[in-house]
Amino acid sequence: MKLYYADTTVAIALIIALKEAKLPCDLVRVDFAAGEQTRPEFLAINPKGRVPALVTKQGILTETGALLDYIHALAPEAGLVPDDPFQAAKMRELMYYLASTWHVNHAHKGHGERWADKKESHEDMRLKAPETMRACCAYIEENLLKGPFLLGDRFSLADAYLYVVSGWLKGDGVDVSDYPKLAAFRTEMEKRPSVLAVLSENMM
Ligand SMILES: N[C@@H](CCC(=O)N[C@@H](CS)C(=O)NCC(=O)O)C(=O)O
Structure with missing residues (x-):
């Protein structure tokens, strides 16, 4: 397999989930600063011009949540998804929320051109981002995160997802220490070899 990724x-x-599952995968870094994600070579891999994109023997897969589930399906012995249907759905509840709400709110800060043409509209969206990101943090802190991981003591796919997107909060103008469970979750994640590996490789 070959995973197209970009730092942060x-x-x-x-990458965290692949390490947790102990699955081998070639990593291909897409240079966003050079605009590689907009070039025809990359658009042939993912016409959306986004990472992640995973090349498998059967074809190309995109969308973080789908790829995380695919990693679990390839290595069920790693136990990255709970067997209990309710717990598994709780895990996906966070994953869908991160994809549909958290990531989209975050993108309003730097990618206003996706939704509006006027410069003042972009500025308005940028200024709104800290508020919408704080609302996301409060919702997760108060309703979803059991602690230390999403589902309590057991690590699952959603934790890898939440760790990475909560790493963007500082840049979004949000202080994670305002959310004690989220801050403790990040500290706990940073004890895991999978996370230490991506940190030591300056991917985050
Ligand atoms: N819904 C997609 C979103 C992927 C996405 O937006 N990735 C961003 C990086 S976090 C990207 O590739 N952006 C391209 C760009 O900024 O040009 C997923 O969850 O995988």
Whole structure:
């Protein structure tokens, strides 16, 4: 398998999950600063011009949540998804929320051009981002995160996802220490070899 990723992006959640699952995968760094994600060579891999994209023997897969589940399906022995249907759905509840709400709110800070053409509209969206990101943090802190991991003591796919996207909070103007469970979750994640590996490789 070959994973296309860029530093600090949501694709790093896949690298953490691959390490947790002990699955081999070639990593291909896409240079966002050079605009590689917009070039025809990359658009042939992912027409959305986004990472992650995973090349498998059967074809190409995109979308973080789908890829995380694929990693679990390839290595069920790693136990990255709970067997209990309710717990598994609780895990996916956070994953869908991160994809549909957290990531989209975050993108309003630096990618206003996706939603509006006027410069003042972009500025308005940028200014709103700290508020919407704080609302996301409060929702997760108060309703979803059991601690130390999402589901309590057991690590699951959603933790890799939450760790990476909560790494963007500082840049979004949000102080994670305002959310004690989220801050403790990040500290706990930073004890795991998978996370220490991506940190030591300066991917985050
Ligand atoms: N819904 C996609 C979103 C992927 C996405 O937006 N990735 C960002 C990085 S976090 C990206 O590739 N952006 C391209 C760009 O900024 O040009 C997923 O969850 O995988």
